[in-house]
Amino acid sequence: MLDKLTIIKVGGKIVEEEKTLHQLLHDFSEVEGFKVLVHGGGRSATHMAAQLGIESQMVNGRRITDAETLKVVTMVYAGLVNKTIVAGLQAQDVDALGLTGADMNVICSEKRPVKDVDYGFVGDVKTVNADLLAALIHQGIVPVMAPITHDKKGNLLNTNADTIAGEVAKALAKHFDVTLMFCFEKKGVLMDEDDDNSVIPELRREEFRQFVTDGVIQGGMIPKLENAYQAIDAGVKEVIITQAADIHLRQGTRVH
């Protein structure tokens, strides 16, 4: 019987405002058992880039990462956001360790090949050092992962935080009974996007397909759920889609 592990991904908005960050740190400290936090920070990066006169270019919601932008995201994600969270968790007696993929070579990626779009210094995850992460977690350490990886050739690469959470969850599925939680602005996957209380509590694959066919689930939620089912195919026990305020309650949409 494997130990339970909860991997929680929170977006930039939550961690960038003092009030919501404080609430998150408290709620995360209440999550029982072994846990990992993966964070974004895109809004702060965009804001910092603007202050430095660097234009943020986005294609399909993904950031184009030129050399100057890479410096900004490294500063903001791995420096300001990551260490603010780590210090905040330490104050709650959570033994947090901030990590990028470069640290102990935890996540190695490769620079995304140029096809239609040159995303610049963006890395697609190649390997996750699951044995090392599992050993740290079993020692009581709580990894706090910034969305920066490296290519083992000396280059840092910008990597989507959802992808990091998914890949880490898949890699750790042979060591733990993994629940992966994706936090966004809503309480879960909604039956009616205008009704915040219309959360679908459980979503099986057949239901998901039917909801897509019927147009109930659409837009950006479709790839999010496809990723969730990929994680489940790779051994992750369940994926919960929820809002940050509900992580300790484990409420939201259970995808399995």
Place this chain on the structure above:
Amino acid sequence: MLDKLTIIKVGGKIVEEEKTLHQLLHDFSEVEGFKVLVHGGGRSATHMAAQLGIESQMVNGRRITDAETLKVVTMVYAGLVNKTIVAGLQAQDVDALGLTGADMNVICSEKRPVKDVDYGFVGDVKTVNADLLAALIHQGIVPVMAPITHDKKGNLLNTNADTIAGEVAKALAKHFDVTLMFCFEKKGVLMDEDDDNSVIPELRREEFRQFVTDGVIQGGMIPKLENAYQAIDAGVKEVIITQAADIHLRQGTRVH
């Protein structure tokens, strides 16, 4: 018989320029045995602060760290400089792990009390988690330490990199046979400050006192050497004062 450990402190200038950084990463990878790197980054922080319109205030060579400056140094030291070094060392097959004092509560400090000067968010080291650091080092991990600590109450604090190197060396002296190397612009402590080749190869305490009396050693070198002897009093085997280009040769001034 304790294992040997080399703790190397390098200043901002070395790690902030691509060419000298590349050389440092190579030289550091050649240092044999267990090792720790402690880095500064003040020049980049000053530059970044200026770009963001934040004035850098210095008193006696120490930075006054207001809330905005703390954000900048956290970004620059713990983000950009630290992760650039970590990725660079990983490319040299050095299993680097970037750390601030907040990570795993490695270094806990307290905000410096306001006396004549209010240094702001500056931390004086209170405790170093030597057992944890020693365990990591024995696993083959190379800590790369940024000059940021925390107070365990959720606050990050700016802490002088020389101080971090000294405190870590003292704390690890019961676990290892520690050599502490401070890198600066010269090849070592000079007999004649106008002659770069007048390095004093060995410096015992009595000689140091005599050189101070005779005016051979003066200015900022005096507190640097006083700190070195404090480290030796606390069990550090030797302190080497040298330039970054000589770390793998272990040349410079041996203080013991």
